[in-house]
Amino acid sequence: MSKTEPRAKKTSIAWALIPLLLIALMAFLLIKAGPRGLFPGEFPPIEELTVGRVKLEPGKIVLVVTNGGPSEVVVSQVLVDDAFWDHEIEPGRTIKRLRSATVTIEYPWVEGEPVEVALVSSTGLTFPHSIEVATETPPIDRKFIITFGLLGIYIGLIPVLLGMGFAPFVRTLPRSWLIFFMAFTAGVLIFLGIETVTEALESAEALPAAFGGIGLIAFAAIGSFAVIFAASRWFRKRTGGDRRVVVAFLVAAGIGLHNLGEGLAVGAAYRIGQIALGAFLVVGFALHNTTEGLGIVSILGDKKIAIRRLALLGAIAGLPTVLGAWIGGFFFSPTLAAVFLAIAAGAIAEVVVDVMLAIKEEGAGAASGPPAMLGIAVGLTVMYVTGILIAA
Amino acid sequence: MKMPRLFVRRPKDEGGLALTRRQLLAAGSLGAAGLLTRGGRKASAFQHEQHLRDHFGNTTVGEVDTKIFNPMTYLEEFDRGKESIQPDGTVLREFQITSVDVEIEVAPGVFFPAWAYNGKVPGPTLRANAGDRVRVNFTNAGRHPHTIHFHGFHSAGMDGVFELVKHNETFTYEFIADPFGLHLYHCHTPPLKRHIHKGLYGTFIVDPPGGRPPAREMVMMMNGFDTNLDGENEIYAVNSVAHYYMRHPIHVKQNELIRVYLVNITEFDLINSFHSHATFFNEFRTGTKLEPDNFTDTIILGQGERSILEFSYREPGSYMFHAHVSEFAELGWAGMFEVT
Numbered sequence: 142m143s144k145t146e147p148r149a150k151k152t153s154i155a156w157a158l159i160p161l162l163l164i165a166l167m168a169f170l171l172i173k174a175g176p177r178g179l180f181p182g183e184f185p186p187i188e189e190l191t192v193g194r195v196k197l198e199p200g201k202i203v204l205v206v207t208n209g210g211p212s213e214v215v216v217s218q219v220l221v222d223d224a225f226w227d228h229e230i231e232p233g234r235t236i237k238r239l240r241s242a243t244v245t246i247e248y249p250w251v252e253g254e255p256v257e258v259a260l261v262s263s264t265g266l267t268f269p270h271s272i273e274v275a276t277e278t279p280p281i282d283r284k285f286i287i288t289f290g291l292l293g294i295y296i297g298l299i300p301v302l303l304g305m306g307f308a309p310f311v312r313t314l315p316r317s318w319l320i321f322f323m324a325f326t327a328g329v330l331i332f333l334g335i336e337t338v339t340e341a342l343e344s345a346e347a348l349p350a351a352f353g354g355i356g357l358i359a360f361a362a363i364g365s366f367a368v369i370f371a372a373s374r375w376f377r378k379r380t381g382g383d384r385r386v387v388v389a390f391l392v393a394a395g396i397g398l399h400n401l402g403e404g405l406a407v408g409a410a411y412r413i414g415q416i417a418l419g420a421f422l423v424v425g426f427a428l429h430n431t432t433e434g435l436g437i438v439s440i441l442g443d444k445k446i447a448i449r450r451l452a453l454l455g456a457i458a459g460l461p462t463v464l465g466a467w468i469g470g471f472f473f474s475p476t477l478a479a480v481f482l483a484i485a486a487g488a489i490a491e492v493v494v495d496v497m498l499a500i501k502e503e504g505a506g507a508a509s510g511p512p513a514m515l516g517i518a519v520g521l522t523v524m525y526v527t528g529i530l531i532a533a
Numbered sequence: 534m535k536m537p538r539l540f541v542r543r544p545k546d547e548g549g550l551a552l553t554r555r556q557l558l559a560a561g562s563l564g565a566a567g568l569l570t571r572g573g574r575k576a577s578a579f580q581h582e583q584h585l586r587d588h589f590g591n592t593t594v595g596e597v598d599t600k601i602f603n604p605m606t607y608l609e610e611f612d613r614g615k616e617s618i619q620p621d622g623t624v625l626r627e628f629q630i631t632s633v634d635v636e637i638e639v640a641p642g643v644f645f646p647a648w649a650y651n652g653k654v655p656g657p658t659l660r661a662n663a664g665d666r667v668r669v670n671f672t673n674a675g676r677h678p679h680t681i682h683f684h685g686f687h688s689a690g691m692d693g694v695f696e697l698v699k700h701n702e703t704f705t706y707e708f709i710a711d712p713f714g715l716h717l718y719h720c721h722t723p724p725l726k727r728h729i730h731k732g733l734y735g736t737f738i739v740d741p742p743g744g745r746p747p748a749r750e751m752v753m754m755m756n757g758f759d760t761n762l763d764g765e766n767e768i769y770a771v772n773s774v775a776h777y778y779m780r781h782p783i784h785v786k787q788n789e790l791i792r793v794y795l796v797n798i799t800e801f802d803l804i805n806s807f808h809s810h811a812t813f814f815n816e817f818r819t820g821t822k823l824e825p826d827n828f829t830d831t832i833i834l835g836q837g838e839r840s841i842l843e844f845s846y847r848e849p850g851s852y853m854f855h856a857h858v859s860e861f862a863e864l865g866w867a868g869m870f871e872v873t
Contacts, residue, residue: 217642218593218775220767224863225593225640225775234642247590263642265760267767 188214188262191349192270193474196278202246208236209349215263221248222257250275281471289408289466296426297400297462302455304434312443317512320503322439324513326392327496328520329436333399334489341482347475358483365487373495388499389440393457395492396433398485404465405478429527433458591863593776595641602637602653604772605781608751612657624665631672632679639758639768640775647732648675654773655754656735663713663739669706673698682721683737686711694721713741715820715839717796730759730800738794741823748792749785755797755805766801768865775865782869787849793842797834806833808857814844831857846872
């Protein structure tokens with residue numbers, strides 16, 4: 142028996158190799174002969190170009206263009222506001238499938254006015270891109286890093302820490318109110334989750350079709366849900382830590398991922414002049430995110446933890462905003478944004494599950510009782526109301 | 534107070550300075566061009582290129598392949614046909630025209646699937662004297678049915694409207710060249726808009742008895758191309774190639790009489806226009822009279838309208854000519870005369 146076993150294994154691999162070889166052969170023949178060998182008739186080329194990043198400098202427009210179509214595209218001319226314009230394309234005019242190129246145009250754009258750039262391909266197709274309000278892209282220097290860092294701290298870290306200041310108050314609450322506040326956290330998370338999914342879908346729309354936006358989001362979201370689900374259980378088993386504390390860390394991580402996405406969006410929007418960060422907007426973000434801090438300490442309830450660990454929780458939830466703002470400002474790309482946001486959405490969904498399980502542990506029917514239901518509703522409402530302030 | 538403000542406007546910014554430097558460069562090349570034009574063409578062409586890149590920005594990039602269609606050759610190429618004397622003593626001119634499906638380059642690297650008379654857009658400039666018998670042997674090698682519709686007097690059967698010439702069929706148009714003037718020919722197969730904007734058109738000149746005074750003659754067909762087929766032109770030009778005469782100025786002599794046969798065959802846009810810099814021209818509307826109708830530097834032509842323009846330049850230098858519809862000029866309908 143022991144002698145025949147390896148032989149049997151080898152045979153089974155060989156059987157699997159045959160279809161694999163056939164697939165490879167078919168792919169080779171198709172690529173070699175082209176679909177024209179099979180389907181007579183000429184197909185007009187389907188060209189697709191997507192403008193990703195745009196940088197405006199004084200007298201200069203720089204675009205990063207991605208070819209998301211099935212065949213290569215040659216960019217022959219560039220139109221700016223319906224005029225042929227001198228330009229340079231790096232690395233070259235021919236953009237291969239799924240490759241990008243940088244188009245640099247010396248153009249005296251006018252501050253505060255719209256600019257429309259159109260790329261003309263060799264087949265005469267035009268790929269327009271509108272810059273709604275032309276404004277200089279801040280250069281990446283020390284000032285930029287400080288500005289965007291402060292931006293993240295104002296709208297991310299400080300509000301979360303302030304919200305966590307409710308910790309001593311939460312500790313004094315009776316049990317039913319604790320359940321209410323834990324459910325409040327779940328409500329906050331559900332709101333953030335929905336917001337994140339919407340933003341991820343919006344980002345996906347700006348992606349070249351070949352990148353399969355929706356599929357990418359589903360993959361990233363489900364993946365992050367599964368990873369965090371497994372990680373949290375492994376973590377609790379290994380450390381034997383208190384469920385409440387572990388869930389509090391998970392909540393902080395979920396909120397942190399969401400804030401990374403938020404930072405990305407705000408950083409990118411600020412960079413391209415899409416939003417003006419007035420005091421009102423910053424206050425709006427602050428109030429909105431204070432709720433997130435309250436959510437973290439609500440999970441801890443009457444569990445006392447060291448101030449150091451409390452600060453760590455705040456950092457996990459709030460600091461990613463800074464990171465996001467930098468990334469968004471430095472090299473925003475819709476692909477990156479969609480992936481980040483989808484990861485956040487998956488993580489938040491998982492944390493909601495853990496929060497509800499933690500509530501369930503508080504007693505029979507706790508997760509479906511009036512305090513829990515009311516908590517979720519109030520959490521959603523508070524997030525909605527403070528969210529109105531952010532509508533830029 | 535004004536002077537210091539100018540200097541301290543952007544103290545640390547290189548941008549302001551660079552712009553000034555570039556402007557200086559452009560101004561320098563302008564001045565140098567004036568001095569060097571007598572020196573030779575090479576220097577002037579180089580200056581011209583500098584001029585475009587530094588000062589203009591508004592230009593197509595690269596060069597078209599002129600082996601297939603050369604706008605410079607087209608400009609002064611007249612097809613007078615095969616000439617023979619008929620029994621009654623009058624002149625017969627026989628022309629051969631074949632329509633084909635062909636891809637043409639309308640801006641460097643931008644290709645347009647055209648339908649073309651003799652493989653070129655515009656088709657050949659046909660020229661006859663008033664009273665000549667004109668015979669056009671037309672063969673359609675294109676996949677779609679086509680015709681040739683001439684402007685001028687002729688019988689109904691020679692109008693090129695109802696007798697669609699199908700793939701690989703032939704038709705012979707015959708008529709007396711009348712009246713003298715600047716006319717055109719084009720396909721009249723429905724859908725008309727498409728058959729014209731695809732490129733089936735050309736200029737038809739009928740010279741008056743005794744001809745016109747000697748001049749440097751050139752044909753300019755104002756046309757446009759809807760390259761992405763959205764019902765609007767992406768490219769405008771005279772003689773098909775966007776900004777061609779901008780990058781390759783037409784060389785003429787100081788005080789030389791220039792005669793431009795200007796035809797508007799633009800589709801989609803109701804009007805087109807012509808504006809000459811630093812000179813005025815006599816306009817002969819449709820060229821059907823020998824006295825000018827107008828003395829101006831800007832005219833408007835509707836679709837199918839044409840005019841003969843006569844002018845000259847008093848001083849050497851580079852002079853633009855372009856559509857005064859600025860949008861068309863920026864989308865390719867602009868050129869230059871280099872006067873020496």
